[in-house]
Amino acid sequence: MGCLVSTPKDSGGNRRRPGNIGEVSVYVPGLRIPKSVDFFQSLGGHLSKTLVERLTALRTRIVVMAGQEAPTITRTRRKTATQHGGSTLADLHQALEDYLPVLLGLVTDGSQLQYKVQFIWVNQEDDAEETAMFNAWYEVLSVLHLMAMLLLSQANLLLLPRTSADGYQPKVSEESRRASIDIFLKAAGYLDCAVRHVLPQLPSELRRNLPVDLAEGVLRALCLQALGQGVDIQLGMAIDSTKATLAVKRRLACEMVKYWQQAQDNVMNLPLSNGWGEKHRLFIKWKYIEAKAAAYYYHGLILDEGNTEKSHGMAVAALQAADEYFKESKRACEVFNAAHPLSRNPPLWGTMKYLSEKIPKDTSSKVRINRDLYSYEKIMETAPTLPDFALALKPDEYQLPPADPSWNENVQLSHIGINQVNHDKR
Numbered sequence: 501m502g503c504l505v506s507t508p509k510d511s512g513g514n515r516r517r518p519g520n521i522g523e524v525s526v527y528v529p530g531l532r533i534p535k536s537v538d539f540f541q542s543l544g545g546h547l548s549k550t551l552v553e554r555l556t557a558l559r560t561r562i563v564v565m566a567g568q569e570a571p572t573i574t575r576t577r578r579k580t581a582t583q584h585g586g587s588t589l590a591d592l593h594q595a596l597e598d599y600l601p602v603l604l605g606l607v608t609d610g611s612q613l614q615y616k617v618q619f620i621w622v623n624q625e626d627d628a629e630e631t632a633m634f635n636a637w638y639e640v641l642s643v644l645h646l647m648a649m650l651l652l653s654q655a656n657l658l659l660l661p662r663t664s665a666d667g668y669q670p671k672v673s674e675e676s677r678r679a680s681i682d683i684f685l686k687a688a689g690y691l692d693c694a695v696r697h698v699l700p701q702l703p704s705e706l707r708r709n710l711p712v713d714l715a716e717g718v719l720r721a722l723c724l725q726a727l728g729q730g731v732d733i734q735l736g737m738a739i740d741s742t743k744a745t746l747a748v749k750r751r752l753a754c755e756m757v758k759y760w761q762q763a764q765d766n767v768m769n770l771p772l773s774n775g776w777g778e779k780h781r782l783f784i785k786w787k788y789i790e791a792k793a794a795a796y797y798y799h800g801l802i803l804d805e806g807n808t809e810k811s812h813g814m815a816v817a818a819l820q821a822a823d824e825y826f827k828e829s830k831r832a833c834e835v836f837n838a839a840h841p842l843s844r845n846p847p848l849w850g851t852m853k854y855l856s857e858k859i860p861k862d863t864s865s866k867v868r869i870n871r872d873l874y875s876y877e878k879i880m881e882t883a884p885t886l887p888d889f890a891l892a893l894k895p896d897e898y899q900l901p902p903a904d905p906s907w908n909e910n911v912q913l914s915h916i917g918i919n920q921v922n923h924d925k926r
Contacts, residue, residue, distance in 0.1 A: 517624075517775055523846040524837075526656035526729060527783040528649050529722075529776040530624030532642060532713055533566045534559065542617040551605075551906055558599040565592045566646070589657075593650045596643050603643065604900060605907035606636040607701070625718065625777035626711035637701040640900070641714055644694040648722065651687035655680045655729070661849045670847045677733050677850075684730035689896030691723035697900065712770055712777060721766040721784065727893045728759030728787065734893075735794065736850035746805075750798035751889050757795045758891055760788035779839045786832035793825035794851060795886050797859050803884065804866065814884045816866050821883030823863040826855065 517530070539556045547555075569588050607614045614636035621642050622630045658680045661670035699707060699716055712718060735752040738744035763784050772781045800818030803811050837843045848856060 518841050520842040522843065523660050524656065524783075524843045525659035525846055526652050527725075527780065528652045528656060529713070529780040531566065531569075531649050531653075532624055532646055533622040534563050534642065535620040535622065535630065536560065536563050537617055537619060539617065543613065546613060546616065548909070551602075551909075554906060555602055558595070558602055562592070562595050562599060565595060589650050589654045593647060596647050596650075600640070600643055601901045601904040602906065603636065603639060605903040607640065608903045608907065621711075623711040623713050624775070625713045625772060625780060627771070627774055628711060631709075631711045633706060635702065635706060637698060638706065638710075641694055641698045641702070641710075644690045644698060645714060645719070648687040648690040648694075648726075651683050651690070652722075652726065655683045655687070655726075658683070659733075659846075661847045670849070672849055674737070677737060681730045681733050684726040684733075685893070685896045686898070688723045688726040688730075688894075689898035691719050691726070692895040693898045693900065695719050695723070712772060715770055717766040717770050718772075718780075721763040721780075723895060724759045724763035724766065725784065725787075727891075727895065728756055728763060728791070730893050731756045731759060732787075732791075732851055736854075739851060739854050746798060746802050750795070750802055750887070753791065753795040753798050754886050754889050755891055755893070756791040757788070757886065758889075759893075760784060760791045764788050775840060779836065779841070779843075782832070782836040782839050786829060786836045789825055789832050790829040790852065792886075793822050793829055793859060794855055796822035796825060796883055797855060797862070799884070799886055800866070801862070817883050819859075819863040819866050822859050826859045 537559065539552045539559075543552050543555070565588075569592060605611075605613075606617070615634050617636065617639075618632050618634050619636070619639040619642070620630055620632040658676040659672055661672050663670050695716060699719075702710075707716075731752055735749060735756065738749050738752060767781055767784060772778055796818045800815045800822060803818055804815035806812065806815070833845065837845065
């Protein structure tokens, strides 16, 4: 059950895309926007007026806020104030959190009410401009996706370097970096819940017809992206720490490679071919290459600590690989920024600021020092295999909230109504 309607991309102007999204530390592939639905028409004969009004008010708030903010929320905005004094991102996220428990009443205990309402959302990565389904689990999935995208947007704002009080190079504070890791794990938790607990609720036919924005591969890739960027922040903090060893830095860099490789594997065969979708694929490719540059660099430094001719040769090969991946990552970055919607890099900071200085310098030094010891032919033609570490960073454990207590009141009212009807019949 759950009829599907997808509107072709040339059908109208609901999907508004910016031409330029400004500085990007964390890529967010647009925000899907909900369109208005008439709960009274669909549910008026099944629920109390109070509950229908509450559903309507909560969702209308989201429709209005998302419609106003989605075209600009992905632009670089350091701080957005609202009339209530909070940030727009936080307010919209709170509106979604308020709506979700009331929405979940439609699917509790397999209720047939889940098929009564046609939910419509405007897509961003899919060719179809919008997708409508008579299935409340589709609405739950869309809400979790939007909650995760809002958190990634928040992380992007936190990780854009700000001019420091001393007037020197713009930087990201340690407080912002620590906060961003928490945000990445929370966003990953929403996406992990969507994959493991919400997608299985949809019939296989509807799952096949979901927009690519909500395809399992994209949801998994976004989850892995959040974890990969979290590890990137951890690596940057390790680089700044005098206590972190080379082994710790290598492990973090190698874990980062695995997250981005898995993200790339998940989107490899998906039709991410327009606008936000193609740019999403390019972002993952860029970050995967960048992670490999970091991993081979630290692997090379550790191999160089060995005392054998073989270990020195492998170290040189690893550092040369790091240098090649670093150059390739800069080209991949340029391709990403040139893809529409246009974007640009913030000032270098953290892991890549450090490595952009160290990789070319150390590679050049090691190759020059070892040139007399090892001919070019003796240096490994292929880089040594990176060590395989178990992935340590996991998504937060997020569970869907219980249905709002107002649903219990509705059941009680329904029983009262039934009893009244039976009494009148007598």
